[in-house]
Each structure stands twice: as structure tokens, then as C-alpha cells.
Amino acid sequence: GAVVSQHPSRVICKSGTSVKIECRSLDFQATTMFWYRQFPKQSLMLMATSNEGSKATYEQGVEKDKFLINHASLTLSTLTVTSAHPEDSSFYICSARDHLAAGETQYFGPGTRLLVL
Amino acid sequence: SQQGEEDPQALSIQEGENATMNCSYKTSINNLQWYRQNSGRGLVHLILIRSNEREKHSGRLRVTLDTSKKSSSLLITASRAADTASYFCALNYGGATNKLIFGTGTLLAVQP
Numbered sequence: 001g002a003v004v005s006q007h008p009s010r011v012i013c014k015s016g017t018s019v020k021i022e023c024r025s026l027d028f029q030a031t032t033m034f035w036y037r038q039f040p041k042q043s044l045m046l047m048a049t050s051n052e053g054s055k056a057t058y059e060q061g062v063e064k065d066k067f068l069i070n071h072a073s074l075t076l077s078t079l080t081v082t083s084a085h086p087e088d089s090s091f092y093i094c095s096a097r098d099h100l101a102a103g104e105t106q107y108f109g110p111g112t113r114l115l116v117l
Numbered sequence: 118s119q120q121g122e123e124d125p126q127a128l129s130i131q132e133g134e135n136a137t138m139n140c141s142y143k144t145s146i147n148n149l150q151w152y153r154q155n156s157g158r159g160l161v162h163l164i165l166i167r168s169n170e171r172e173k174h175s176g177r178l179r180v181t182l183d184t185s186k187k188s189s190s191l192l193i194t195a196s197r198a199a200d201t202a203s204y205f206c207a208l209n210y211g212g213a214t215n216k217l218i219f220g221t222g223t224l225l226a227v228q229p
Contacts, residue, residue, distance in 0.1 A: 032214055032215075034216060034217070036219075041224075042222075043120070043205060043219045043220060043221050043222045044160075044205070044219040045219070046216060046217070046218060046219075049214050049216055051214075057214070091157070093159065093160070095160075095217075097215065104147075104148055104165060104209065104215060105162065105165065106162075106215075106217060107162075108152075108159055108160040108162075109159060110158070110159040111158070111159050113157075
């Protein structure tokens, strides 16, 4: 089955530093990937849609200069949390669509837990 | 808001009982999907139901969709302790990206 990986699985950083999270589709190509954020005991909130070779589309209220997304290849999208602050601590999850499939199914990564001290 | 509202927010049942959770939405959808998430873990895709379908089954899972009421339900029969998790509906409104908007979630606890 389609597999999506994320790296790192867990990261702790100091306030003010930047953190990069990778999302990879391991056995399929993904022209579109999605980034979600989930706070404790809450639902997943879509942050942005990452498009291979073009700019990401951000959801309302998400700062594009703070959450930089790069989708440079058909199997890799990165999310960089710039100048992270404690309120950015969250569970970040990516998903990917197989561009050869019907497109209705998204495959989710295992998530990255970010703790900003 | 495009987010689905789920109820109940939390549900506690005994093993062997059935669990039903509901998802309501406001705008017409392309399809609706149900996911399970164990505490602090990734998502597991359970079932997808399209807007022209009314019911789907997968093992102990039964999903219904009523587009006139803009609601869906997920029924888990003969529940097990291992079914303890959060369950989310996710709404697909179609379009170029087929992005998903997740519902508020139901926390299910199955007592052994």
C-alpha cells in the first residue's frame, strides 16, 4: 500500500529557531501534498496545500511567511516553521495524493511532534 | 464553516456493544471519509462514501450518508477494547485539490 513518511518524528527546539519537517511519499508520486496541524485533544486543521513545482496554497489565518512550504519534487514536501515559539508546539501531519490514482484518497504520514521551549 | 460537526464528543461503552457516531455538515460534498486516530498517533483511513452512495460496509463498520440531511453516521458493531480511539469524519468538497476538512471528532472508549 501507499506509504508516507515524515521526518523527524519528534523535535524539541528553542524559541526563535527554525525547524524543518519532511514529508515523503515512498512508493508513489504526489503532485499534491497537504499539511495539517493538530493541538492536543483537537481535530486536524488544514494549514496548506503543497503543489509540486509551484507555490503552496494556504488556508485562511495561516501565515505563509511563518510556515514555509517547499514541494520541490514529486516525492518530497517540506514544512519549515520559522522563528518557532511555544505556541507553535503541536502535532504536524502531512498527507499525499497519488497523482496517478483517482485522487480521492489521501495517504497520511505518522506525524511530527514539535515542542518549542 | 466547512468543518463537520461530530457528536457525541465522547462516548464510553462496554466491549461487545455497538458504537454510533455522527457527522453533520453544511455544504454539499463530493465524498465523506472516516478516519481513526489512536492517541498521539497517525491517521488510519477507515472508509470513503461518495455523495451518490447511501451506505457502505467494511467488516464491523457501517457508514451511512444522508445528503438531504447533510449527515453521516459511523457504526462500529461488537466493539472491542482495541477500537478505543478518536474518530474523525473528513469532508471532501472536490475541486482541483480534493482537500479534506476534518470534523471535530468523537473520542471512543471501549471498556473491557
